Amino acid sequence: xxxxxxxxxGLDRRHALECxxxxxxxxxxxxxGGVPVSLNILGAAEAAEVQAGGxxxxxxxxxxxxxxxxxxPHAIDTLQEAIAKVHALxxxxxxMIHTGDITHLSTPGQFDDAxxxxxGTGLDAHYVPGEHDMIxxxxxxxxxxxxxxxxxxxxxYAFDQSGVHFIGLxxxxxxxxxxxxxxGADQLAWLADDLKxxxxxxxxxxxxxxxxxxxYAEWGWGTDDGAQVLALLKRFGSVTVLNGHIHQIMQKVExxxxxxxxxxxxxxxxxxxxxxxxxPMTVPPGQLRxxxxxxxxxxxxxxxxxxxxxxxxx
Numbered sequence: 001x002x003x004x005x006x007x008x009x010g011l012d013r014r015h016a017l018e019c020x021x022x023x024x025x026x027x028x029x030x031x032x033g034g035v036p037v038s039l040n041i042l043g044a045a046e047a048a049e050v051q052a053g054g055x056x057x058x059x060x061x062x063x064x065x066x067x068x069x070x071x072x073p074h075a076i077d078t079l080q081e082a083i084a085k086v087h088a089l090x091x092x093x094x095x096m097i098h099t100g101d102i103t104h105l106s107t108p109g110q111f112d113d114a115x116x117x118x119x120g121t122g123l124d125a126h127y128v129p130g131e132h133d134m135i136x137x138x139x140x141x142x143x144x145x146x147x148x149x150x151x152x153x154x155x156x157y158a159f160d161q162s163g164v165h166f167i168g169l170x171x172x173x174x175x176x177x178x179x180x181x182x183x184g185a186d187q188l189a190w191l192a193d194d195l196k197x198x199x200x201x202x203x204x205x206x207x208x209x210x211x212x213x214x215x216y217a218e219w220g221w222g223t224d225d226g227a228q229v230l231a232l233l234k235r236f237g238s239v240t241v242l243n244g245h246i247h248q249i250m251q252k253v254e255x256x257x258x259x260x261x262x263x264x265x266x267x268x269x270x271x272x273x274x275x276x277x278x279x280p281m282t283v284p285p286g287q288l289r290x291x292x293x294x295x296x297x298x299x300x301x302x303x304x305x306x307x308x309x310x311x312x313x314x
Contacts, residue, residue: 061244062264071280100130100209179220181210289314
């Protein structure tokens, strides 16, 4: 959906939310009456009500430590700029989620640099791997030795924080044709078992590297068996799915599920179908930082709101 289409048709709020939304600047979202709404179109009092209380957490993605090509020869520098932005947040997040591609080539030195720089946030961190984190000679052993010691299988796990159930999934092993993500029977069985004891009223946050919904299958921007995850989540009233991989913001609301993809801190990728293939996109230097960024998520206690705020590096 392009901006002219949205304006020309005069879309109502619900219709607009059900479309895929591209955002070039920060957008703040919350749940009101069970429906995600943009806080930009609420009054000040309503917006304050949605944001009050609870806690915040940070999403970072696609740091690609070790990347040094033309799209951004200084990926370490832009990651450090992102860390500075975290320190400048008015409220310290409770923790950080990183949705994969921590490194570019899975080398020990790249993992060391990532640990040093990302550790600069001073936040507890929860990771899932991207495909670039699983290409060492041990088929992902370098990642698992650092981040997966308490996880199951290829690195999936769950945890609870202040009444919210968080689920980290791995969909970058045994990729399907065209690079589509894949979870596999063992992980899906684990997820079904994990959710059995979780009340339907509990807010759920799922995070994985590749989007669980089909953004653009021709480029592998989706998960082959993602629909099976969504079927397991149908009974929950509030589900937020956070992904990386595509290096740009896309948001979709489908029933009880809000899907949201994050920007990279390293380099942008083209919009689906606008280039022969996905990959690092070179832009004029003055535009680069406006296409990189981080996401903060606010969680309100009770039958509560999740609000997503995307901010750029420049």
